Amino acid sequence: MKIVVVGATGTIGKAIVAKLEQEHTVITASRKGADIAVDMTSIASIQAMYEQVGKIDALVIAAGAAYFGPLTGMTPEDNEQSIDGKLKGQMNLVLLGMEHVNDGGSFTLVTGIMMDDPIRQGASAAMVNGGIRAFVKSAAIELPRAIRINSVSPNVLQESWDKYADFFVGFNPVPVERVAQAFVKSVLGGQTGQNYEVY
Template sequence: MKILLIGVSGTIGKAVTKRLANNDEIIAAGYSNADVIVDLGSAESIKKMFEQVGQVDAVISTAGVANFGSFDQLSDDEYQLALNNKLMGQVNLVRLGRAYISNGGSITLTSGVLSREPMIGSTAVSMVNGALESFVKAAALEIDSFRLNVVSPIFVKETMAMMGMDTEGGLSADDTAKAYVAAVTGSMHGATLDAPDHVN
């Protein structure tokens, strides 16, 4: 398969690439350090990316920016960043990318566990994660030429370690990547794949 992977330089993106690269052609896209440069916050940039890459069998997004911050302190700009980048950036991958997906192909987006298990400081992140999961469920009802799903990772052990957090409740990037492989190779459509459910 020819797979366009957005967010290739991130912890999860690297792990997904490693899992798929042996059998599939990976086109690496990202904000920097990638074969194809794309800014998820810009619809024009997303459009140019697809024009440059052309037809693909699958699109995987492990990208998207949203800030943590207390409800009292989150600014308009921080809410807008989450909405423009992690939410609409990934929505636009579907809206603008659908014409470039091979018949029977797939698009896999990324939300996160905070949509359903919020924590203090996660207001903006939880908001866009929940919206992405609802978008996928609804949009899938009107899409029949390719499959659309979203992976919901929990905290990744490698990221937790970098942040000085206890890694006990996390999942490794390699195990997280298994959910993306399942989304690309499976038959589900309109589903939210919780990463821990796909470890084995």
């Protein structure tokens, strides 16, 4: 299979690439340090990426910036960071990518535990995560040519625990390997419209 991984230079992205590249052709995409540079907030950049890669069997997204901060101080502009960076970015990768994905191919998006288990300062991120899950569920019944779509919802990672422990009090972090395996399940499995929770 020919698979594009967007966000391939991040902690989750690297783990996904390591699993998939053993048996498949993986093209890495990220803002920098990857095979192809792509900015998820730019329609032109997404279109250019697809023109470079041509036809593919799967698109995997392990990226998307979201705003974190107290609700009482959050501005509409702050919230737009999440909408542009994670919600619209992923939706546009699907909308612009349909014609580039082969029959029976797939999209895998990323959500996150905060939509189900909220934390302080996470309202904006939780909102876009929930939006992505709803989009995936709805898109699954309309995608043409047997193209599948799923999302993966990771918990906070063990590998990032030192950085985020104060935000996720009482959570049990998960190893990135488990999260990457959920992405593999989405790409190589047969299900569609699912949100794989790695909690």
